[in-house]
Amino acid sequence: MAVFTRPAFLGLAVVILSVLAGAANAQLSPNFYSTSCPKLAGIVRSGMASAVQTEKRMAASIVRLFFHDCFVNGCDGSILLDDTSTFTGEKNAGPNANSARGYEVIDAIKTQVEASCKATVSCADILALAARDGVNLVGGPTWNVPLGRKDSRTASQSAANSNLPGPGSSLATLISMFGNKNLSPQDMTALSGAHTIGRSQCQFFRNRIYTETNINASFATLRQGTCPRSGGDSNLAPFDVRTADGFDNAYYQNLVEQRGLLHSDQELFNGGSQDALVRQYSNTPSRFSADFATAMVKMGNLLPTSGTQEIRLNCRKPN
Ligand code: HEM
Incomplete structure (x- = not known):
C-alpha cells in the first residue's frame, strides 16, 4: 500500500479535487462562442422575443425544459431528442409527456443558429441561453450564461422518471x-x-x-x-x-x-x-x-459524467 507524506497527500488531494471540479464544470465560459459564433446571443434573444410575443407562456415553458434537461444526466439537450427505434427518450417520461412544451421554439432558433454558424453551437447551450432570455423578457433578471456544453447522443426515460420531483413531493x-x-x-x-x-x-x-x-x-x-x-x-x-x-x-x-x-x-x-x-x-x-x-x-453547470457527446445538427436526433 502506498504511504504518503503529509504534503504529498495534500498535493494529491488538491489534484483529485480539481479533477472532480473540472468534471462537474468542464470549461464552460460565457465567451465560448465569441469568435466561432459572434451573433449567437442576438439570434437566441430575437427567437425568444418573437416566441414570447406570440405567447407569453412560452417563456415559462422554455425555462422548464431547461430544468428538465439539466436534472437528467446533466444539461446535454437530451430532453430534445425524439424517440427512435433504439431508445425511448425523455419526451415521453411521466414528468414530460403531454406537459413539457416549446420544442418547436428551440428548433426554430437552432435553424437560425445553423444558418449563421454551421455545426458549432450545441442544442444544450441554445436551451440555456433561451431559458435566460425567457426569464428576462417577461420581467426577470438576466445573467451571463457559461457556454460550451455538448449534446448527448441518447436520452434516458427511466432517469427522467426518477430524477424529476413530482407535484406531491414533501x-x-x-x-x-x-x-x-x-x-x-x-x-x-x-x-x-x-x-x-x-x-x-x-x-x-x-x-x-x-x-x-x-x-x-x-x-x-x-x-x-x-x-x-x-x-x-x-x-x-x-x-x-x-x-x-x-x-x-x-x-x-x-x-x-x-x-x-x-x-x-x-x-x-x-x-x-x-x-x-x-x-x-x-x-x-x-x-x-x-x-x-x-x-x-x-443548475446549468450540471454536465453529463458519461456517454459520448457531439454538436447535434438537428436538436431532435443524434447526428
Ligand atoms: C421543486 C420541484 C418542482 C416541482 C414538483 C415542479 C412541478 C411542476 C409541475 C407539476 C408543473 C405543471 C406541468 C403541467 O401542468 O403540465 C410545472 C410547471 C412549471 N415548472 Fe416546475 N416544478 C418544480 C421545480 C421547477 C424548477 C426548478 C423550475 C425552473 C427553474 C420550474 C419551472 C416550471 C415552469 C416555468 C412551469 C410552467 C411551464 C409552462 O407553463 O409551460 N419548476 N412544474
Missing part, C-alpha cells in the same frame, strides 16, 4: 432530490420561484385544492371553478394568482398567504426550514432575483 423529498444534484435547499427554494410564471394542469393540483387544509379558502374556491373534482384533468391555471405572466417575487407572497398552487409549492412555506427564506424573498425582490440567477448558473 419538503424533505425536494431537498434531497436537489441535493442529489449538488443544489442546496436555498438553490431549490430560489429555483422554485420559476413558478412565478407559467401554468399547471388541474390533475397536478386537484388533490391540494379539494383536500388540503393549509390553503387559503377563497384561493381554493377560485381554482375549483376551473378544476372539477373529476374530469378537466388538463385544464390550466396560472401558478401565480397575482401576476400570472410576469417574472417577479409574487410566488413567495402567494406562499406566505397559503396560495401556493401545487402541494410541493406550499411545502416551501409550511412551518419548515425554508419558511424564513420564503419570507425574505417575499419582502426583498432583489434578493430573489440575485439568488435565482446564481442558482440557474449552478
